[in-house]
Amino acid sequence: MTSINFTNLNCPSTRVSIIGAGKVGSTLAQRVAEKNLADVVLLDIVEGWPQGIALDLMQARGAERHDRQIVGTNNYADTANSNIIVIAAGIPRKPGINREDLIKINAKIVTESAQQAIAHSPEAILIVVTNPLDVMTYLAWEATGLPKHRVMGMAGILDSSRFQTFIAMELGVSIAEINATVLGSHGDLMVPLPRYSTVNGIPIAQMMDAETIARLVDRTRNGGAEIVKLMQTSSAYFAPASSTCLMVESILLNQSRILPCSVYLNGQYGVQDLFLGVPCRLGYQGVEQVIELELSDTEKAAFMECGKLVRQSIEEAKAILNNAQI
Numbered sequence: 001m002t003s004i005n006f007t008n009l010n011c012p013s014t015r016v017s018i019i020g021a022g023k024v025g026s027t028l029a030q031r032v033a034e035k036n037l038a039d040v041v042l043l044d045i046v047e048g049w050p051q052g053i054a055l056d057l058m059q060a061r062g063a064e065r066h067d068r069q070i071v072g073t074n075n076y077a078d079t080a081n082s083n084i085i086v087i088a089a090g091i092p093r094k095p096g097i098n099r100e101d102l103i104k105i106n107a108k109i110v111t112e113s114a115q116q117a118i119a120h121s122p123e124a125i126l127i128v129v130t131n132p133l134d135v136m137t138y139l140a141w142e143a144t145g146l147p148k149h150r151v152m153g154m155a156g157i158l159d160s161s162r163f164q165t166f167i168a169m170e171l172g173v174s175i176a177e178i179n180a181t182v183l184g185s186h187g188d189l190m191v192p193l194p195r196y197s198t199v200n201g202i203p204i205a206q207m208m209d210a211e212t213i214a215r216l217v218d219r220t221r222n223g224g225a226e227i228v229k230l231m232q233t234s235s236a237y238f239a240p241a242s243s244t245c246l247m248v249e250s251i252l253l254n255q256s257r258i259l260p261c262s263v264y265l266n267g268q269y270g271v272q273d274l275f276l277g278v279p280c281r282l283g284y285q286g287v288e289q290v291i292e293l294e295l296s297d298t299e300k301a302a303f304m305e306c307g308k309l310v311r312q313s314i315e316e317a318k319a320i321l322n323n324a325q326i
């Protein structure tokens with residue numbers, strides 16, 4: 001299968017390559033191009049699929065009125081010199097299974113695709129989306145040997161966006177008024193922080209009772225599972241793509257936004273050598289600062305539980321990868 005080339009470009013462009021042209025990858029390609037952030041290369045193992053998605057997105061340009069190039073390929077050489085690589089390759093979960101159950105298949109896909117992509121774009125920033133998120137981000141970092149500030153996982157923005165949405169729906173106010181923060185791992189143990197969640201600066205505890213907050217926290221923790229249960233054959237992809245696009249935008253436009261992302265912790269929050277979700281400053285260099293929030297004893301304990309599970313899962317993933325090599 002031949003790949004399409006960037007034919008009508010006469011100057012070097014900003015390029016985002018997305019590995020995995022499935023639901024998340026293709027929706028992200030649409031967001032990045034239609035926001036005019038970068039040209040996009042979509043890579044998948046299935047021949048014809050990424051080429052078809054790319055052509056469909058290109059044919060939307062007449063209506064959308066943007067000049068961004070979108071290319072589909074099965075060849076990593078076409079992703080060369082990308083500014084950002086997004087890894088969205090791998091299987092999603094089905095009803096009744098945990099994100100951790102995906103390790104067996106996704107560990108190999110993520111490590112191999114990250115290595116191949118970075119071999120062609122050694123200066124790129126790597127954003128991992130594949131689940132289980134914090135585990136896959138660690139494996140991709142180790143497999144590529146990239147400096148830690150150039151590797152990050154997307155989850156906290158999605159989880160925080162869900163929490164913000166549920167707060168806005170409950171109060172019947174505009175989402176524009178809501179700030180909410182979710183830390184920790186992208187799974188059942190995630191740590192939504194009502195204390196750091198506000199309606200135009202007013203703590204949510206002044207706007208709703210403890211029982212309501214607990215219900216919204218619970219719905220946030222199960223935000224992904226609720227969608228999987230409804231759709232049966234897919235997990236969420238619109239909100240995940242929007243959340244990933246926010247990271248791409250903050251990096252490419254050097255916005256220095258403070259966003260919750262899965263980043264390497266080297267002692268911050270009392271955690272060593274793990275990727276976990278915490279607020280960080282995202283700019284042109286990648287992760288430019290890790291922000292340490294003051295946590296209560298209960299919040300700290302919940303955060304540590306996330307770390308324990310992610311560490312165990314990393315060990316499990318490494319054992320699987322090592323066995324696969326024998």
Ligand SMILES: NC(=O)C1=CN([C@@H]2O[C@H](COP(=O)(O)OP(=O)(O)OC[C@H]3O[C@@H](n4cnc5c(N)ncnc54)[C@H](O)[C@@H]3O)[C@@H](O)[C@H]2O)C=CC1
Nearest residue numbers: 020021022023024044045089090091092129130131154240
């Ligand atoms: N971090 C987060 O918050 C979220 C993570 N996810 C995760 O993102 C991943 C992708 O989800 P969807 O796009 O919905 O799945 P999907 O099944 O629609 O797409 C996955 C794509 O990866 C491709 N693929 C598989 N192996 C590959 C390889 N070796 N190289 C290149 N491409 C390969 C498949 O052909 C498929 O097109 C899943 O692991 C899912 O759990 C999804 C939503 C949110």
Ligand SMILES: O=C([O-])CC(=O)C(=O)O
Nearest residue numbers: 093131224225228235236
């Ligand atoms: O639920 C899933 O498996 C996909 C995901 O991570 C999310 O939507 O939060």
